[in-house]
Amino acid sequence: MATMNEQPKAQPFTFDLGHLMCIDTNPLPSLTTATADKEAILAATAQACAQGLINQLLTACPIVRSSDGDLQIKLPAPTTELPREKPVPKEKEQTKWDRFALKKGIRPKKKEASGKLVYDEEKGDWVPKYGYKGKNVDGGGDWLVEVDDRAEKDKKAEKVKAMGAVAEGVRGGTGKVKKYRKSR
Amino acid sequence: MLPIREIKPKNARTKRFVDNKAPQQTENPRTTLFLKYTTCSEVLHLVLNDIYALKRPLAIKFSKKNNIHPFEDPSSLEFFSEKNDASLMVFASHSKKRPHCLNLVRFFGYKVLDMIELSVIPETMRTLSQFKNEKTATGLKPLLSFSGSAFDSPTANAYTLAKSVLLELFKGPDVAEIDVEGLQYMLHFSVDEEDDSSSDSKPQIHLRSYLLKTKKVPNSNLPRVEVEEMGPRIDFRVGRIQEADPDMMKEAMRKPKTSEARTKKNIDTDVIGDKVGRIHLGKQDLKTLQTRKMKGLKRSRDVVDGDETMEGAEEEGGELELGGEKRVRVEV
Numbered sequence: 001m002a003t004m005n006e007q008p009k010a011q012p013f014t015f016d017l018g019h020l021m022c023i024d025t026n027p028l029p030s031l032t033t034a035t036a037d038k039e040a041i042l043a044a045t046a047q048a049c050a051q052g053l054i055n056q057l058l059t060a061c062p063i064v065r066s067s068d069g070d071l072q073i074k075l076p077a078p079t080t081e082l083p084r085e086k087p088v089p090k091e092k093e094q095t096k097w098d099r100f101a102l103k104k105g106i107r108p109k110k111k112e113a114s115g116k117l118v119y120d121e122e123k124g125d126w127v128p129k130y131g132y133k134g135k136n137v138d139g140g141g142d143w144l145v146e147v148d149d150r151a152e153k154d155k156k157a158e159k160v161k162a163m164g165a166v167a168e169g170v171r172g173g174t175g176k177v178k179k180y181r182k183s184r
Numbered sequence: 185m186l187p188i189r190e191i192k193p194k195n196a197r198t199k200r201f202v203d204n205k206a207p208q209q210t211e212n213p214r215t216t217l218f219l220k221y222t223t224c225s226e227v228l229h230l231v232l233n234d235i236y237a238l239k240r241p242l243a244i245k246f247s248k249k250n251n252i253h254p255f256e257d258p259s260s261l262e263f264f265s266e267k268n269d270a271s272l273m274v275f276a277s278h279s280k281k282r283p284h285c286l287n288l289v290r291f292f293g294y295k296v297l298d299m300i301e302l303s304v305i306p307e308t309m310r311t312l313s314q315f316k317n318e319k320t321a322t323g324l325k326p327l328l329s330f331s332g333s334a335f336d337s338p339t340a341n342a343y344t345l346a347k348s349v350l351l352e353l354f355k356g357p358d359v360a361e362i363d364v365e366g367l368q369y370m371l372h373f374s375v376d377e378e379d380d381s382s383s384d385s386k387p388q389i390h391l392r393s394y395l396l397k398t399k400k401v402p403n404s405n406l407p408r409v410e411v412e413e414m415g416p417r418i419d420f421r422v423g424r425i426q427e428a429d430p431d432m433m434k435e436a437m438r439k440p441k442t443s444e445a446r447t448k449k450n451i452d453t454d455v456i457g458d459k460v461g462r463i464h465l466g467k468q469d470l471k472t473l474q475t476r477k478m479k480g481l482k483r484s485r486d487v488v489d490g491d492e493t494m495e496g497a498e499e500e501g502g503e504l505e506l507g508g509e510k511r512v513r514v515e516v
Contacts, residue, residue: 047410
């Protein structure tokens with residue numbers, strides 16, 4: 001390293017935190033030396049950039065702790081302008097109804113006003129009366145329920161009893177359960 | 185090549201596919217397509233694999249060889265771009281004249297926007313597998329750094345184009361927040377300084393990839409960062425470039441109308457709290473000024489004239505010359 005007087009002042013790094021990018025405009029020291037030294041010089045330059053970037057990220061951006069317990073850095077919008085991949089979408093032409101509704105001031109009905117939401121005391125929030133996550137569906141649509149032997153037995157007994165009662169009711173019947181086969 | 189058929193969606197799934205491909209306000213991250221020329225060197229094959237590994241899952245790799253010359257006829261590349269919805273391309277070719285060439289192509293609206301040809305220097309190339317250490321998980325967003333004065337030159341040159349394309353290629357999807365643990369690796373691009381002595385050979389671009397390790401420093405909140413080389417080590421020599429057509433570039437840099445509320449200009453609140461605004465009237469044409477009518481002062485009051493000129497011509501718009509004389513008699 002030459003004496004401090006001869007070295008030009010190092011330019012500070014510029015950052016584009018939206019892209020996690022660091023721009024170092026300082027001219028690179030001469031790399032015409034042997035491979036090992038060349039790599040060492042590059043590694044040193046990279047280390048300086050990395051340090052600067054991490055410092056900038058941790059100081060300039062707000063850090064929040066997410067619900068999972070991870071530390072998240074809120075990045076700003078990127079500053080380097082890059083070209084788009086596709087052209088800007090064209091404005092969709094308004095349909096006849098859209099124009100009429102705009103003129104008349106008709107706006108689409110909101111979810112709360114549509115009458116589908118019902119206040120659920122337990123949850124303390126509004127839930128749909130039916131449909132996805134609806135109030136009338138219990139158990140959350142359990143596709144897997146454990147078999148409870150006693151409950152099964154009781155169900156079966158009840159079923160037999162019910163069938164017997166029906167058979168008795170039919171023409172003061174025999175109490176026998178007759179199975180009929182559908183004629184083809 | 186036949187143009188691609190327009191898909192008319194017949195069910196929700198295909199409609200979602202078509203809508204995803206269509207232009208949007210906030211765009212999808214660019215997908216990269218990796219393909220090879222009819223002749224491709226071993227070095228290039230390894231480089232392609234390494235970059236593909238870095239870019240996954242937003243990358244598609246073709247295995248067939250393609251007889252395409254990007255700088256002469258890019259129509260084939262445009263077809264691939266449209267079919268695969270890929271707006272970045274890495275085309276590897278090897279010939280005696282241009283050995284170990286990587287063409288990086290950027291697309292706009294499935295048409296070539298700009299291209300840059302970078303030749304890999306085989307002697308200094310090292311692959312991912314040659315560095316015996318742990319690698320990062322796929323799909324992480326890297327930190328990027330560009331060193332060297334050529335990247336930031338005020339005039340647009342090959343290096344500023346290279347910086348833009350390399351940034352697009354390696355930056356990954358744009359995110360609003362990032363996990364501190366996700367800051368694992370850094371890609372470092374550096375340009376040598378241009379020596380006057382060897383002005384015939386352009387300076388090289390060095391790509392190095394480092395794993396970041398942070399160590400706690402006493403008396404400071406900020407950690408000390410240490411770098412360990414992990415990834416591919418590639419030195420590029422800059423070749424031909426094709427700069428973007430200025431109209432196309434202008435179109436590509438257009439920003440869509442943001443739906444954010446724009447502050448209404450011209451409205452202030454004065455000291456008392458009233459809302460105040462300025463109404464800007466246009467310039468008045470003094471010739472057509474409407475002044476007070478003083479009927480008594482009219483020239484033609486006592487003498488009935490043929491043409492009556494009305495001041496401030498509103499209804500007739502100037503002098504009215506009727507076929508028959510319009511007689512106005514005012515009884516005093």
